[in-house]
Amino acid sequence: MIETIAAQAKKASIRTATLRAEVKNRALSEIAQALKAGESDILQANQADLARAEKEDLSKPLLKRLKFDEAKLATAIAGVDSLLELPDPVGSTLKCTELDQGLELYQVSCPIGVLGIVFESRPDALVQISTLALKSGNAILLKGGAEAAETNRILAKIIYEASLQAGLPPGWLALLETRQDVKAMLALDEYIDLVIPRGSNAFVRFIMDNTRIPVLGHADGICHVYVDQDADPNKAVRIAYDSKCQYAAVCNAMETLLVDRLVAKEFLPRVKSEYDKAGVVLRGDEETCGIIDCAAAHEEDWRTEYNDMILSIRIVDGLEQAIEHINSYGSHHTDAIVTEDAARARRFLAMVDSANVFWNCSTRFSDGFRYGLGAEVGISTNKIHARGPVGLEGLLTYKWILIGRDHIVAEYSGPEARTFTHRIMDKEIPIR
Amino acid sequence: MIETIAAQAKKASIRTATLRAEVKNRALSEIAQALKAGESDILQANQADLARAEKEDLSKPLLKRLKFDEAKLATAIAGVDSLLELPDPVGSTLKCTELDQGLELYQVSCPIGVLGIVFESRPDALVQISTLALKSGNAILLKGGAEAAETNRILAKIIYEASLQAGLPPGWLALLETRQDVKAMLALDEYIDLVIPRGSNAFVRFIMDNTRIPVLGHADGICHVYVDQDADPNKAVRIAYDSKCQYAAVCNAMETLLVDRLVAKEFLPRVKSEYDKAGVVLRGDEETCGIIDCAAAHEEDWRTEYNDMILSIRIVDGLEQAIEHINSYGSHHTDAIVTEDAARARRFLAMVDSANVFWNCSTRFSDGFRYGLGAEVGISTNKIHARGPVGLEGLLTYKWILIGRDHIVAEYSGPEARTFTHRIMDKEIPIR
Numbered sequence: 001m002i003e004t005i006a007a008q009a010k011k012a013s014i015r016t017a018t019l020r021a022e023v024k025n026r027a028l029s030e031i032a033q034a035l036k037a038g039e040s041d042i043l044q045a046n047q048a049d050l051a052r053a054e055k056e057d058l059s060k061p062l063l064k065r066l067k068f069d070e071a072k073l074a075t076a077i078a079g080v081d082s083l084l085e086l087p088d089p090v091g092s093t094l095k096c097t098e099l100d101q102g103l104e105l106y107q108v109s110c111p112i113g114v115l116g117i118v119f120e121s122r123p124d125a126l127v128q129i130s131t132l133a134l135k136s137g138n139a140i141l142l143k144g145g146a147e148a149a150e151t152n153r154i155l156a157k158i159i160y161e162a163s164l165q166a167g168l169p170p171g172w173l174a175l176l177e178t179r180q181d182v183k184a185m186l187a188l189d190e191y192i193d194l195v196i197p198r199g200s201n202a203f204v205r206f207i208m209d210n211t212r213i214p215v216l217g218h219a220d221g222i223c224h225v226y227v228d229q230d231a232d233p234n235k236a237v238r239i240a241y242d243s244k245c246q247y248a249a250v251c252n253a254m255e256t257l258l259v260d261r262l263v264a265k266e267f268l269p270r271v272k273s274e275y276d277k278a279g280v281v282l283r284g285d286e287e288t289c290g291i292i293d294c295a296a297a298h299e300e301d302w303r304t305e306y307n308d309m310i311l312s313i314r315i316v317d318g319l320e321q322a323i324e325h326i327n328s329y330g331s332h333h334t335d336a337i338v339t340e341d342a343a344r345a346r347r348f349l350a351m352v353d354s355a356n357v358f359w360n361c362s363t364r365f366s367d368g369f370r371y372g373l374g375a376e377v378g379i380s381t382n383k384i385h386a387r388g389p390v391g392l393e394g395l396l397t398y399k400w401i402l403i404g405r406d407h408i409v410a411e412y413s414g415p416e417a418r419t420f421t422h423r424i425m426d427k428e429i430p431i432r
Numbered sequence: 433m434i435e436t437i438a439a440q441a442k443k444a445s446i447r448t449a450t451l452r453a454e455v456k457n458r459a460l461s462e463i464a465q466a467l468k469a470g471e472s473d474i475l476q477a478n479q480a481d482l483a484r485a486e487k488e489d490l491s492k493p494l495l496k497r498l499k500f501d502e503a504k505l506a507t508a509i510a511g512v513d514s515l516l517e518l519p520d521p522v523g524s525t526l527k528c529t530e531l532d533q534g535l536e537l538y539q540v541s542c543p544i545g546v547l548g549i550v551f552e553s554r555p556d557a558l559v560q561i562s563t564l565a566l567k568s569g570n571a572i573l574l575k576g577g578a579e580a581a582e583t584n585r586i587l588a589k590i591i592y593e594a595s596l597q598a599g600l601p602p603g604w605l606a607l608l609e610t611r612q613d614v615k616a617m618l619a620l621d622e623y624i625d626l627v628i629p630r631g632s633n634a635f636v637r638f639i640m641d642n643t644r645i646p647v648l649g650h651a652d653g654i655c656h657v658y659v660d661q662d663a664d665p666n667k668a669v670r671i672a673y674d675s676k677c678q679y680a681a682v683c684n685a686m687e688t689l690l691v692d693r694l695v696a697k698e699f700l701p702r703v704k705s706e707y708d709k710a711g712v713v714l715r716g717d718e719e720t721c722g723i724i725d726c727a728a729a730h731e732e733d734w735r736t737e738y739n740d741m742i743l744s745i746r747i748v749d750g751l752e753q754a755i756e757h758i759n760s761y762g763s764h765h766t767d768a769i770v771t772e773d774a775a776r777a778r779r780f781l782a783m784v785d786s787a788n789v790f791w792n793c794s795t796r797f798s799d800g801f802r803y804g805l806g807a808e809v810g811i812s813t814n815k816i817h818a819r820g821p822v823g824l825e826g827l828l829t830y831k832w833i834l835i836g837r838d839h840i841v842a843e844y845s846g847p848e849a850r851t852f853t854h855r856i857m858d859k860e861i862p863i864r
Contacts, residue, residue: 014759018782097804103793105803112815113785193815214646214816235838242840327446349833350450350863353545361535361836370844371537371832372529372854383544383625384646384817388832400803400820401781404793406667408674412802422804431782 002184006141006191008171009114013139015169017111021088024135027166031131032080034162038154039073045150046123053147061249068123068151076127079375083135086374089392090137093428099420100412102405106429111137112397113193116185118143118207120199123151129196130159130173132375136395141185141192143176145199186211194395196378201305216394218381220305220331221251223363226322226348228339229262235360236338237271242362243336245278248309251379252334252356252366255305256312258322261287264315268292275311284313302329319344323351330354332381334366355381355388401429434616438546438573438623440603445545445571447601453520456567459598463563464512466594470586471505477582478555485579493681498579500555508559511807515567518806521824522569525860531834531852532844538833538861543569545625547827548617550575550639552631555583561628562591562605564807568827573617573624575608577631585609618643626827628810633737648826650813652737652763653683655795658754658780660771661694667792668770669703674794675768677710680741683811684766684788684798687737688744690754693719696747700724707743716745734761751776755783762786764813766798766820787813787820833861 035042046068053066095107115138119125126144133140144152156175164170176182185192189212196216197207205219225243227236243254259267264287272292275282282294283301294313301312302325316322326335336358337348345359356366366389368376373391380386386394411418467474478500485498527539547570551557558576565572576584588607596602608614617624618639627647629639637651657675659668675686691699696719704724707714714726715733726745733744734757748754758767768790769780777791788798798821800808805823812818818826843850 014755014783014785017785099797099802099804103797208644212640214814216816232838238838238840242842246841246845323446346863347450351446353446353449354831356832356834358834359836361834361839362841364841365531365535365834365836365839366832370531370841370852372531372852382646383829384648387829397815397819399786400788400798402788402790402793402797404791404797406664406670407793407797408670409678409794409796409802410674413678420802420804431778 002176002181003188003191005171005174005176006114006185006188009139009141009174010191012169012172013111013113016134016137016139016172017090017113019137019167023167024088024137025084027134027163027168028080028084028131030162030166031159032077034158035073035077035080035127035155038158039070042073042151042154042158043069045154048150049148058147062147065122066147072124076124079128080131083131083375086135086392089135089396091431094398096425096427096429098423098425099402100407100418101421103407104403104425104427106401106403106427107398108401108429108431109396110399112395113138114191115140115395116192116195116213117141118182118195118197118199120145120203123148123155125198126152126155127159128375129198129377130156132377132392132395133173134163134168136392138395139172141174141176143182143185149177183210186213189213198378214385216380216382216386216390217378218251218331218333221253221333222255222303222305222329222331223252223333223366224256224258224326224330224335225254225363226258226316226319226326226335226337227260227263227267228319228337228341228344229260230341230344231260231263231267231338232340233263233267233270236267237274239336239338239360239362240271241274241278243364244275244280244311245309246362246364249307250364251305252363253307254311254363256302256314256329258314258316258325259288260318260322261315264288265291268313279309281310282313283310285315287315288313305331319347323348327351327353333379334358334363336361336363355379401431403429434608434613435620435623437603437606437608438617438620441546441571441573441606442623444601444604445543448566448569448571448604449522449543449545451569451599455599456520456569457516459566459595459600460512460516460563462594462598463591464509466590467505467509467512467559467587470590471502474505474583474586474590475501477586480582481580490579494579497554500583504556508556511560512563515563515807518567518824521567521828523863526830528857528859528861530855530857532839532850533853534837535839536835536857536859538835538859539830540833540861540863541828542831544827544829545570546623547572548624548627548645549573550614550627550629550631552577552635555580555587557630558584558587559591560807561630561809562588564809564824564827565605566595566600568824570827571604573606573608575614575617581609615642618645621645630810646817648812648814648818648822649810650683650763650765653685653765654687654735654737654761654763655684655765655798656688656690656758656762656767657686657795658690658748658751658758658767658769659692659695659699660751660769660773660776661692662773662776663692663695663699663770664772665695665699665702668699669706671768671770671792671794672703673706673710675796676707676712676743677741678794678796681739683737684795685739686743686795688734688746688761690746690748690757691720692750692754693747696720697723700745711741713742714745715742717747719747720745737763751779755780759783759785765811766790766795768793768795787811833863835861
């Protein structure tokens, strides 16, 4: 059953890959209009989900994420509209090389194929990710959280029907409904090219542990701020505060504060008084506890993403130990140094093995919107394909197109072999 | 044991990532010299491997690949020398964006980290891949075939010792010796960032099926040539012949020839007479067997990589069926169309879902050297990270570096929020 759906998506992906920009944009327009027209149905479906969720005693934060009201719908529609303005990312010539006279090689951007998107709660994710997939010419299988079943069903129906009217091929989008479906999907590496999970750490790790399909995303966000011996104390307090308190429940918030021993006695009491006002619970190593009043941190704290107003603090013996700590205990997501010393900053930026490395600014900047990437597909701690905040380009790959005039390899071997010119050219190939 | 080696490689990779270009090039020079100086030891070790292999009745082709003589050593050393001329691929600013005044974002190329390279027989692969890793700032764990144990051991020793003298960190390269070691390595996704297998299909598939670490490579190379109704018959014969016969034992050789029904009666006898001269064994579908004398092809033939002078032939009902056949049975490696009709060619190039799609030239061009990529790391049929022939850039990723002057996110939210400038800048950041 799921295999049939996935095979159909694969087939559809060959068509979506070659859709003209106008067709994709017309589909996006019609989707935006259909979502507006369907507002009352959508809100009603969401009310049903909310009522059931309240009966089932869902937690407050989950209820908040589940809620899809007029304002959230308007934001989602604005997101769809904003995609209209972006240039078509498919079919760009990334590089053109003349291999020999009349033998030209083009590296051309193209969609990845079929995306498997698995997300928890938030129905806005369904709108965002399906329209991003459409713009980038990919087919998608979607699975949302069971709590949002009614809302997801109506959203997927509206988007799918509007897109078909605009010329998208049947089966390019499908909504999966059960956990069994997801398990089945994770096994279909023949049809699905990339899985993007959006949700809690445990959820993402479960996906990563249960598929051979490449996964784009991050499990943990254990971010650090290191306060160097040459840190400006005012900046250090501001950046340490913002990195923890500006929004504690997200992956780019700081979880561990590292402080150079040489400035710990001066810095820690100052930053503590700010954290106290915000209600941050501090857990320090032995030395920290000797300077400020806080609970004891244990080895496990260095590996913990609190996602909450809790912070672990460790005093380190200078830059090298800070780098060592971050590379050993961190999650390679986002880490910052506060210092006025350029040489030490550069060493930190070079040697911390994380997707995002910052100097004198808050870890909270690590985000696709703030980076100016447009729509954010997710944040990746992968080392391959895409790293850090990922925009639309994370949904693309490329193919090599070689155009000859009866060229054969035999002419390039043996005693009278022709040689390759390998000349970079400024040419584009229109393939649609 | 392997875990200790891998953890040490991970640690070393933080150092190799920041080595200056001069240090890496000095190491490459010293490696080239040491290989020259070690010639007699190397050839002697290879003689021992060959003697043992002959006793164990290894096949002729395997013996040929195992043999590492003066000529092969000279080629390997020339390969190392050629890396000296390449610019350092690490530390390039790929993009610079001003997020706001004094807040600058740099996307900078960097090594992937630790590579796990597993290769069969050919000892030259050890020299090539370890020096590519060095140039790109990666650490590596290497495992060669048991047949070449002595040769690999001396080569790894020479390369490792020469590199340490030039300043490479201890543990940046390690040679694994047993199959158990490889199995253990494939489980160490905490330390190893990318696995690159080089060898037979069965071997690559085994690796892919037994690790959660991303794998760069291809299992099968089932390539097609489609002869369209508007093919120039002379070109069609030349290209079909070259794609099969120029070197049949490689992944970019054609395995299935697809012919438009409208030209089959004219084309097939002509191409058969060429194939007969070369000794190619033909297997055709029913219709093909009605036109030329050949064995019957079965469904299984469409999925088979012969890697030999055998070719399956199918008559198709035009372009759409050819595309459908290639996307269903192919391995998404390299596929070519022969036609004088530009519209049909463009449709083929757009809709065939393969890493390399060709028009009027031989599938055998699908190769890093011919593409002008310099050293080839491998050919990938992955949809993510790198596709088709992969050069040095396949061993690189990037990190995001953000440099501020006390910038915090709180200033970009709320009623008096600052806005981002997101201005693309032509600036570079030197981080080493």
